[in-house]
Amino acid sequence: MKTGGLLLCLCCVLFISFTNPLPEKQKAGITQTVFGKMPDGREAHLFTLTNAAGMAVKITNYGGYIVTWTAPDKKGKQENITLGVPTFADYVKGTPAFGPIIGRYGNRIAKGKITLDGKEYTLTTNGSGNHMHGGKIGFDKKLWAATPVNGIEPALKLHYTSPDGEEGYPGTLNVDVTYTLQKDxxxxxxxxxxxxxxxxxxxxxxxxxxxxxxKRDVLNQQLQIKADQFLPTDASQIPTGELKPVAGTPFDFTKPTVIGNRINDTTHTQIKYGHGYDHCWVFTDQSKKLKLGATVYEPQSGRFIEMYTTEPGVQIYTANHLNGKIQGVEGVPYTKRFGLCLETQHFPDSPNHPNFPSTTLRPGETYQSTTVYKLSVK
Structure with missing residues (x-):
């Protein structure tokens, strides 16, 4: 090639590189802003965790709510993928648990009654006469102490001390919850x-x-659960104590299955009780290792989520009671079945079922649990 031609090619390369620069990686880290004030004047903060890929998760130390989570679709468009409300005042007013930490006990306990070492305790009741999601003022309504951790994989460490007797629970409980946005x-x-x-x-x-x-409800999304059993309930959604096979029922998601295919099959008593899916699935792998528990795929956006957990079960809830009266962050009304909950946990009402994995924690022991939600596209 002649010198003139070579110089022309170099000039073309330089021109293209300046007019069409390569996409830059986002700077990973965590930022903090004031989200609002509690009724007693304490400030709640909003923390934004961002990774190098441009994914961002916003979390508040009020209740540990995931406020928004932006993730790319198959065309690279970043959109929010978790339900949330627009303002801090909306969170204080109360939501149908749009992304908070649930405790001390997620899910239901029959009539709020438990017995530990021969002593009976009565917990506050707040749902059909049962104890639900930690009681009337659960962990989702507490202001947690927050410690942001900057870095390539930013994290938010939250701490709350639950006093002895809170919501009827025995013991002073020291709780730490850490959210980490990973590189992947x-x-x-x-x-x-x-x-x-x-x-x-x-x-x-x-x-x-x-x-x-x-953009639409979750009925066209494909769900797979690594579980061959689920927990049937009574009419008040308290487990009967049985573990039933999913085979041959609307609860069989052992292969990727469209959520809406059988969700309205009210000839099945359990669908009638839950008004859709609101049940605990029992993982086939009952080990405490971090294992794949479920996947969700949305065909139009191409978004795919893998859920890994150390827990023995997952409560799947298909937003059966949303009615369009709540508008989300984007101003979109949240209608029936507009969201899908993947609540990793021990089983509902475990203290009253000796055959269920124990949820008892004693002095000198440390409760530990990990769940990972991994997003990708396909």
Whole structure:
């Protein structure tokens, strides 16, 4: 090639590189802003965790709510994929648990009654005469102490001390929950707790996912659960104590299955009781290792979520009671079945079923649980 031609090619390369620069990686880290004030004047903060890929998760230390989670679709468009409300005042007013930490005990306990070491305790009741999601003022309504951790994989460490007798629970419980946004577009949630008296504990996060980016309900999304059994309930959604096979029922998601295919099959008593899906699935792998528990795929956006957990079960809830009266962050009404909850946990009402994995925590022991939600596209 002649010198003139070579110079012309170099000039073309330089021109193209300046007019079409390569996409820059986002700077990973965590930022903090004031989100609002509690009724007693204390400030709540909003923390934004961002990774190098440009994914961002906003979390408040009020209740540990995941406020928004932006993730790319198959065309690279970033959109929010979790249900949330627009203002801090909306969170204080109360939501149907749009993404908070749930505790001390996620899910239901029959009539709020438990017995530990021969002593009966009465917990506050707040749902059909049962104890639900930690009681009337659960962990989702507490202002947690927050410690932001900057870095390539930014994290938010939250701490709360639950006093002895709170909501009827025995023992002073020290709780730490850490959200970490990983480089691989996964949000890791680590739960840890200790107590000074025998107590029970069953922590979870209650995010409602909508992988469409709030464009439609979740009925066309494909769900797979690594579980060959589920827990049937009575009419008040308290487990009967049985573990039933999913085979041949609307609860069989052992292969990727469209959520809406059988959700309205009210000839099945359990669908009638839950008004859709609101049940605990029992993982086939009952080990405490971090294992794949479920996947969700949204065909139109291409978004795909893998859920890993150390827990023995997952409560699947399909937002059966949303009615369009709540408008989300984007101004979109949240209608029936507009979200999907993947609540990793021990089983509902475990203290009253000796055949269920124990949720008892004793002094000297440390409760630990990990759940990872990993986002990708296909």
């Amino acid at each position: 577009n996964a949000l890791r949630i680590d739960f840890k707790a200790t107590t000074d008296k025998p107590t029970i504990i069953n922590l979870t996060n209650h995010a409602y996912f909508n992988l469409s980016g709030m």
